[in-house]
Amino acid sequence: MPDWTLECLTVGPLQMNAWLLLDHASSDAALIDPGDEVPRLLKRIDDAGCQLKWLLATHGHFDHVAGAAEVQASVDLPLRLHHADEFLVENMPQHQALYGLPTSAVPRMQPDLADGDTIALGDCKLQVVTVPGHSPGQVMFVWDNHAIVGDCLFAGSVGRTDLPGGSFSILEASIRERIYTLPGDTVIHPGHGPDTTVDRERRTNPFVSDA
Numbered sequence: 216m217p218d219w220t221l222e223c224l225t226v227g228p229l230q231m232n233a234w235l236l237l238d239h240a241s242s243d244a245a246l247i248d249p250g251d252e253v254p255r256l257l258k259r260i261d262d263a264g265c266q267l268k269w270l271l272a273t274h275g276h277f278d279h280v281a282g283a284a285e286v287q288a289s290v291d292l293p294l295r296l297h298h299a300d301e302f303l304v305e306n307m308p309q310h311q312a313l314y315g316l317p318t319s320a321v322p323r324m325q326p327d328l329a330d331g332d333t334i335a336l337g338d339c340k341l342q343v344v345t346v347p348g349h350s351p352g353q354v355m356f357v358w359d360n361h362a363i364v365g366d367c368l369f370a371g372s373v374g375r376t377d378l379p380g381g382s383f384s385i386l387e388a389s390i391r392e393r394i395y396t397l398p399g400d401t402v403i404h405p406g407h408g409p410d411t412t413v414d415r416e417r418r419t420n421p422f423v424s425d426a
Contacts, residue, residue, distance in 0.1 A: 217359065219339050223404070224259065227251030228316065229278040232406055234363050237263050238337030245269040245336050246286065247356065247363055248406065249294075250278050253285040269334060272296040273365025274353040275303030276378070277311050279406060283322035293325035297345065300352030301326040303379070328354055346393050348386020349374030357397065362413075363404045368394055370403075370411035373422045390416075390423045 222235040227250050234247040235256065244265040246256060249272075260267055270292040272280050283294040283304075296304070301324060303310070308318035332343040334356070341356040346367045353374075355364040366374035368390055376383040394403070399414030417425050 219337065220263075221361065221404070222259065224252070224256060226255070227278055227281070230407060231278045232404070232408075234404060235259060235263075236336060236339065236341075237265050238339055239263075239265075241337035242266060243268040243336055245271060245334070245341070247271045248273055248279040248365065249282040249286050250280065251282050253282040253289075256282070257286065257289060267292060268336060270294050271328075271334070271356070272300070272304075273355060273363065273367075273406065274350040275300030275307075276350060276366070277303075277307045277316075277319070279365065280304055280322065281307065281311065281319040284320035287322055294322045295325045295328055297328045297352030297354050298326035299347070299380070300350050303350060303352075326352075330354075344393055346389035347380075348376060348382055348384075348389045350378065351380035353389070355394070357401075360398060360401045361404065362394065362397060362401055364394065364406070366406040368403060368411075368416060368420075368423075369405045369407060370409050370416070371420060372408075373420070374406075387423050395423075395425075 218240045219238045231250040236245040244260045311318045330345040334341040349366045395417045401413045403411045
């Protein structure tokens with residue numbers, strides 16, 4: 216049995232999935248996509264007896280990173296993301312205002328995630344894989360037949376590509392070449408909605424499938 220657990224906490228007005236990866240042997244935790252409801256996220260880490268080691272983002276859209284600065288007020292960690300999405304985070308307050316939402320402080324960033332990087336959390340080794348298309352700097356985190364994919368792929372759908380830096384042709388290539396080449400039983404943990412698997416989406420996804 217693995218010595219880690221993965222928990223999904225759906226947060227914020229856009230019902231975004233924040234992911235807590237808790238390594239019980241080391242008592243370290245990674246928070247992936249700190250979008251909102253920060254006290255709830257930090258309490259869950261504390262209740263699990265863990266300390267936050269990594270603050271990560273699959274991409275820079277505000278619903279995925281709006282709580283990062285609030286996390287940093289409690290834990291001195293940079294938000295790690297791909298450099299191509301740094302501009303999205305920098306412009307986050309303007310994007311939030313366009314949606315009529317309260318604005319958030321821009322967090323301290325470490326835009327150093329690159330394809331092929333490994334992020335260690337106890338015995339977990341998260342592989343960073345670039346999957347652009349929904350945003351230019353979208354990444355996913357892959358380990359032990361699990362993949363946290365952000366807004367690249369959903370159960371029965373794909374990420375929208377009409378936002379700055381989006382491209383359906385690039386998104387389709389990311390899904391076919393980076394996600395659908397994973398083992399079929401790999402569990403896909405998306406940024407919104409329920410989990411799915413590589414095999415299920417490869418067979419049945421109406422936007423990008425083998426059909």
